[in-house]
Amino acid sequence: MNPATGWWRRRLGPTATSVRARLRAADQESDAMPSQGEAAGPPPPRPPPAEAIPWGLRVAAEAAWRLLVIAGGLWVMLRVVSALRIVVLAFVVALLVTALLQPTVARLHRHGVPRGPATALTALCGFVLLGLAGWFVVWQVMDNSDVLTDRVREGFGELKRWLLSSPLHVTEKQIDSVTDNLGKSLTSGGIASTGLQGVTVLVEVITGILLALFSTLFLLYDGPRIWRWTLIGVPAAARPAVADCGPAAWATLTGYVRGTVIVALVDAVFIGLGVYFLGVPLAVPLAVFIFLFAFIPLVGAVVSGALAVLVALVTEGLFAAAMVLMVVLIVQQIEGHVLQPFILGRAVRVHPLGVVLAVAAGGTVAGIGGAVVAVPLVAVLKTVVGRLRRTAAAGGPAPAPSSAPSPPASSPAAPPQDARSPDGGPPATGPPSADPPP
Numbered sequence: 001m002n003p004a005t006g007w008w009r010r011r012l013g014p015t016a017t018s019v020r021a022r023l024r025a026a027d028q029e030s031d032a033m034p035s036q037g038e039a040a041g042p043p044p045p046r047p048p049p050a051e052a053i054p055w056g057l058r059v060a061a062e063a064a065w066r067l068l069v070i071a072g073g074l075w076v077m078l079r080v081v082s083a084l085r086i087v088v089l090a091f092v093v094a095l096l097v098t099a100l101l102q103p104t105v106a107r108l109h110r111h112g113v114p115r116g117p118a119t120a121l122t123a124l125c126g127f128v129l130l131g132l133a134g135w136f137v138v139w140q141v142m143d144n145s146d147v148l149t150d151r152v153r154e155g156f157g158e159l160k161r162w163l164l165s166s167p168l169h170v171t172e173k174q175i176d177s178v179t180d181n182l183g184k185s186l187t188s189g190g191i192a193s194t195g196l197q198g199v200t201v202l203v204e205v206i207t208g209i210l211l212a213l214f215s216t217l218f219l220l221y222d223g224p225r226i227w228r229w230t231l232i233g234v235p236a237a238a239r240p241a242v243a244d245c246g247p248a249a250w251a252t253l254t255g256y257v258r259g260t261v262i263v264a265l266v267d268a269v270f271i272g273l274g275v276y277f278l279g280v281p282l283a284v285p286l287a288v289f290i291f292l293f294a295f296i297p298l299v300g301a302v303v304s305g306a307l308a309v310l311v312a313l314v315t316e317g318l319f320a321a322a323m324v325l326m327v328v329l330i331v332q333q334i335e336g337h338v339l340q341p342f343i344l345g346r347a348v349r350v351h352p353l354g355v356v357l358a359v360a361a362g363g364t365v366a367g368i369g370g371a372v373v374a375v376p377l378v379a380v381l382k383t384v385v386g387r388l389r390r391t392a393a394a395g396g397p398a399p400a401p402s403s404a405p406s407p408p409a410s411s412p413a414a415p416p417q418d419a420r421s422p423d424g425g426p427p428a429t430g431p432p433s434a435d436p437p438p
Helices: 003-032 055-083 085-110 115-143 145-165 172-186 191-233 239-277 283-293 299-316 318-344 352-393
Strands: none
Touching: 055 085, 055 352, 085 115, 085 191, 085 239, 085 352, 115 191, 115 283, 145 172, 191 239, 239 283, 239 299, 239 318, 239 352, 283 299, 299 318, 299 352
C-alpha cells in the first residue's frame, strides 16, 4: 500500500464513514416519508353530494320532479277521461240531474213516501217534462220552418241588393261565386261518410242518454250507500275528513244547479217574451235554446243572445235586431248584478277569471259537455279545499286509538254541526241518511 494513500485513508476515513451513515439515514427517512403530492395523514371525509349543491337549486329540483309527477298523473287522467268521455259525461250529467231532483225525493221521503216510489215518481215527472220540452221545441221548429225559410230568402235578397248598391263595389258575379262556394263546402263530404258519421254520433248520443238515465235512477235511490261505498277507497286516517267534505260539496253542487236553473229560466222567459212581442218567429225555440245555453257560463249567454239577434236581423230587419239586442243586454245585466249574487250566493261564487279558464279548459278537453261541467267542478273543488283547510286548522278529527279497530267503511265519521243538508234542512248530526252526496 502506498504510504500517501494510507495517510489519506487514516485522515478521511472517519469523515467518510459519518457521511455514509448520514446519507443512509437520510435515505431511510425519505423512504418512510410520503411521496410528493400525497397527504401527510388520512384524507378528510368529503361532504355528501347533496350538500355540495346550492340550496336554491336543490329546492328547484325537488319542486320540479314533484310537478312532473303531478303533470304526468293529470295527463294520464285526461287520457282516460278522453277515452271514456261518453261514460264520464253521462255520469256527470246524471250527477247534475240528481242534484236538481234529489231534494224532491228527500222531501217526499220525509212526508212518509217510501224511497223507491219517491224516486220513481220524481224521475218519471222529470223525464216526462224534459221529453215534452224537447218535443215542443222540435214541433215549433218544424211548424215555423217554412216561414223561417221564406224570411231568410227575403233577408238574403235585401242583403244582396244592399251590397250591389253599397260603396263596396261588389258585383253580382262575386256574390254568386261566394254563394256557390259556400254551398259546395257544405256538401263537400260524401253521402256515405256523412251518413256513417251521423249514425256513429246517434249511437253515442243514445248510449250517453241511457247511461245518464240509469245513473240518475240509481243515484236518486241509493245515493247514501254509493257514497259510503266510495269511502272504502280512502285511507282510514283521511276517511273522516273526506266524509266531512262530502255533504259540503254536495250542498255546493245542489245550490249551483238550483241557482243556474232559476237564472236560466228567468233569461229564457223574459228574452222569449221580448222576441215574441217584437214579432220575431221561433220565439219559443229561441227561449228554449237560451235556457239550455245558460248552463254554459259567459259563453252560453253570448251565443244564445247572438242567435236571437241574428234570427231577428234575418227575418224582421235591422230595427227588430237592435230591439232584440237591447232586450238581451238588459236581461243579462239584471242576471249578472241581481239574480246571480242573490240566488247563487257566495258559497258557489267563482272569480270571473277562474270561470273563463275553467270553461276554456273544459271546452278544449271535452267540447260543449266539458264547458258545461267545468264551473260546477271548480265550485265543488273550491268548497272541498276550503273545508279541508278549516279541518286542518282546527286540528282535524281525533284519530282512533291504535288498539281499537278502524271504523267500518259503511259508517263514516259524521259531518260537523255546521254542515247543512243539501235541501236547506237542519244541520246533519249523524251519518248521511236521506240527503247525502251520492
